[in-house]
Amino acid sequence: MKKVAALATLLTLTSALAAAPKDTLVYQSSSDIPTLDPGVTYDTASGGVVENLYETLVTYSGASLSKLEPLLATKWTISNGGKTYTFDLRKGVKFHSGNAMTCADAEYSFERNLVTNSAESGNWFLAESLLGTGANADDDKTITWARIDKAVECNNAGQLVFTLPAVDPAFLAKLAFSGQSVVDSKHAAGLGEWNGKEATWKDWVGKDLTNSKLSQNPSGTGAYKLVRKDSNTLLATAFDGYWGKKPAIKNVVIQKVSELAARQQAFLRGDADLIDGGGRAVDEAQVKGKAGVDWIDNLSNTVAQAFFMNQNIKNPALLGSGKLDGRGIPATFFKDANVRRAFSYAFDYDKYIQDVQKGKGKQRTMLLPEIFGGYDAKVSKYTYDKAKAEAFFKRAYGGQLWKNGFTLTANYRQGSEPSQKAMEILKANVEALNPKFRINIQAKQWSEMLKDSKDGKEAMTIMGWAPDYADPDNFMYTFYSSNGYYNPRLNWKDTQIDKWLEQARSTVNNTERNRLYSLVGKKAFEQAPYILMPAGIGYIFMRDNLVGVSASNYNPMISFSATGTFWKELSKK
């Protein structure tokens, strides 16, 4: 027994030092960090590190999604009717390698993104602005070196000049995306990355940079520089040569811990300042209110989700009889607006908020998060209304639908409990209206669903969108335009809405854009192409000695979503 006691004491003595030190931020995450190369950064786990090692020309001002402020730029001017952007760059900025940042580095960075523009990256939206197409030179042969070179140049005054083929009101927001960070061109070329020269550009087209030399050995201008990254741990330390204010947190440790229980225990013991949680229900039960834990609720959510009602279902297997005879549906079942409206009135939004979101959810008026410019809270919303649903079903197909009934097969993403619950709520309510109405719901693997929905082969499904850049166009065009990314899943076209969305794309006048988006919202309510899912309400939690995290400076566009801030804004007491 004595031996056991002695061993225990020894172990206690050594592991008592485990708690996260004051100058060190410890974050235990559930996901890995795929890349540290800004040229291919397109996921939040990578972005959460890249945005702290590197810097972009502009960044968001505090919690605002519409106000941008200079970061590596000091100011900018827009000329030539909104097609030329001229940036003055910050002086005296050093890269982690010791190299001084010049305009050539910025030019190199953007050209590299346009040249490579690999499928894995988010550079397609930069290319859309600067080349007028999201493709790279492999996929679009009209892209030449001359076009890339002309799109971004340094002038004689050392200013960075972008020349756009057409007006793009979202261009500045796109520059705040961590994938558009300025990289150290000398360092990168020295490692064997593209040398920035015309002679070699073709070799780099479409190249996947996920595991590039630069990813393994990054050099940015950010407040933190990489110490080491191995399979489970990433270590970063404050960069002594940083041009800005010296950060309070000296070291940052990101550990990958897949097991939720292990993360929770580390967090509750204070060994981790921040962890990835397990969803609201789990976190509220196991973490909220515990000693040493701070909880911030009612944060904005930038994901928009909806039931998709496909108006041209290209999958006979889902159609049953393919006719309105009660045993199936025609491929164009959802083409009748009355059907879509009836479904929209049949979904119990409040029940979904209660059951799935534990009361923490709210209905939106359009598929655009309310924190974005252009969101109009005054647009009408569908509510759960049996009488109205019944009335619209009776009106559909000249009364045939109500008389004959239908059998619809709807798929949801396997493993997504919220989607399953939502489908079940809709099914129960619709089937209760008329015994001849039948909805079969089934789970489907994500990869299959991605393909089938893209090919227009899903009848009804639930999907969402998170923003690439903070501009309403990224949602409105994606969801509502007949040229938008989601259209093949919906096969819906409204010429008037298309026109408004194109107009909103080609003006930099925000009042005008907001007016147009509001019009789209109103028309979309009336046409009901989607059933809008209530949006969850965001929350974060952290150890209570962590300072600098609050609802007032939480910015959902910052990839480090554990705090919604850059690391340099944090400290510990």
Place this chain on the structure above:
Amino acid sequence: MLNFIVKRLIQIPVVMLVLSLMIVGLTQLLTPEQRAAPYIRSEQQAARLEQIIEQRGLRDPFPVQYGRWLTSTLQGDLGYSKASNQDVIVTIKERLPRTVELTILTAIPILLISVWLGTLSALHKDKFIDQLLRVFVVLGYSLPSFVVGILLLAVFYAYLGWLPGSGQLNVINTFALGDIKTYTGLLTVDAALNGRWDIAWDALQHMILPALTLVIVLSANIIKVMRNNMLEALTSDYVRTARAKGLAPSVVNRKHARRNALLSIVTLAGFLIIGLLGGSLITETIFAFPGIGQWVVQAAVGVDLAAVLGFAMLTAVIVVVVSTIVDILYGVIDPRVRFD
């Protein structure tokens, strides 16, 4: 003897070839979209699905895809693992030593304890100690490792605070890791060779709970087999003869009975070590221990073909090498099974 070893080693490439054909063949049952899924992390990236399939040649016919894999493998390039964000070779080089370290720390206690307890149980058949051990065996059998792991973590880390939680080192020590020169890849050994006893001790502490989990879960089977073997040996003719000759009971038990009872334990030990070296999938995941097992779990979840193939190749080598060693050990224990 040498012939025997060489023959076994020649088996490795053949086994690998068949395995790789099977695995690449099986993946052809997946659609190109499913095989492209590991490259997609969001709806936004899904928009680029077609380009990803195109770039990686996922629509190519099976012989083309297999040929591509084989060519690069023969050039020593096992491909890039999405699950580890590294080349497969680099991943194995980095992670295997850690798993070896955990295997050493786990397998030796398991074998020693199991042989001891199995013998003890047989010698005290139906007495209290035997009953107790049988309860332990049933428990060890029926408790899944994720239950034992989380339970140990909750008690010794979260509640008592005696042992560290997940990972391989404490946060502060992870920074010192860059200064440590690598000799063997085994962190405890390397740290000690660098004179960093604090880090060696820290790494050792981090392995106690995962090792304990594996000891609890994996000992049961061997204890049971050892008990049965011992019981059989104790009632055999040669033991009776030895006893009749007037040898001391301890000598009879150790030299005559136990030695024979150990034969099948050697086979089991082989399987145990193959299993441990192939990564203790669940235990490594629970304790965020950056070994082979943790990687394979992620790879399997993400349909990471390069990783799964690389792991299969590694396992083939481990299986052939360990079973060769087991066969040699057989000869050492049992003179009837000599190879020359």
